[in-house]
Amino acid sequence: MKLRLHPILAPFFLVLMVTGGLAFYALVFISLLFHEAGHVVAAKMAGMKVRSCTIMPYGGELRIPDRHSYGKRQRVFVAVGGPIATAILLLLSMLFSFPGDDQFVRIQTAILLLNILPVLPLDGGQAISAMLETDERKYKVRSAFLVFSISVLLAVTLLLLSGLPETVLFLVLALFLLFQNISAFKFRKYEQAYEQLKRKQLTP
Template sequence: MATIMLKVKLHPTLLPIIVWLVLTGQFANYALLFLSLCIHELGHLIVAYLVGANIKSCVIMPYGGEIQFSKSWQMTKQQQLLITIAGPFATLLLFLLALFFLPQNLSVPLQTIQLLLLLLNLLPIWPLDGGRIVEILWSEKKSIIQTKTSFLAFSMSCCFLCLLMALLYIPESFFFILILILLFIQNIQAFRYRRYEQAFENIVLNRLTP
């Protein structure tokens, strides 16, 4: 487990966000958010370790984390679902801990953060946990490119709709809009990359087939 923790890294976009929060006097709140993100990802990592997944890297993003696995094509859907659900479950446990065991001055902001994380992370947008759960269920009896094409189109549509709704609440939704834009860019990149995943799948299948 200690070896796995060494693979955890921070995404470069965190630095300007932290600087902005320090300048605006909101760093204390973000410290709680960052702690919450780390615990969320720890939930993923613990379950991944327990089910025997080979973890390649874990990058903490402003909205959560992204875990990459070596030989991910060998993982069963059950393993993938357990690992994906573990993050929101860890967030829920932290919410309950704050609700029942922490003093109110710390409990209230921590509860709020956990609820916001759950609402954001369970949106059906890739690569959020909600999006990954939908993708895993979507991929039943389909090739990688069929799954990626249809699912990413769905994911980008959801992201675009959320972005339109968020625009109605500017300036309060400014940070949420930035996250949605980042997610939309990632979806576009994944959509362009999907054909390479299909080619990789074919190579792997050819090697495994006697």
């Protein structure tokens, strides 16, 4: 499995270093790695083969070949793996005292609350999308949930614009998620065609 850092992390962490200091940057990065480790462990337990892991500002993304061919429970289990890992870190940071624990608690809380939002490609959105899908309406559900996610992120972006410059980090993250969803929506038909072709090849 390859571990990658998304290019957006460079400006994101640069702002953190300028505004919050190197220690805060290190805590955020460690927290993101632990969050993504939760997804990787869950994927391995679910019998999925993880090709690569890309660290994002909100957590990360696993590249799992033919992800949508796996069962609903497996995909939900992988989606909640990250938030569970972050929740464990949050609980430990609340139980034990150490230098900078207040800051660490705030970081885990922010990552956890962000990732359980019911918006793609966040973990909450991934879990809900998988639970709503059926064999007959799988592609329609995915498309509808992408439209919902795009609409929510557009509204959030407009709201954050009114709070500049204090909301610049959140604005960058919202725009990043928005463009990810727009890209997924554009390529949804190609993904559907690929899945159908793959299914035909596997059917004797």
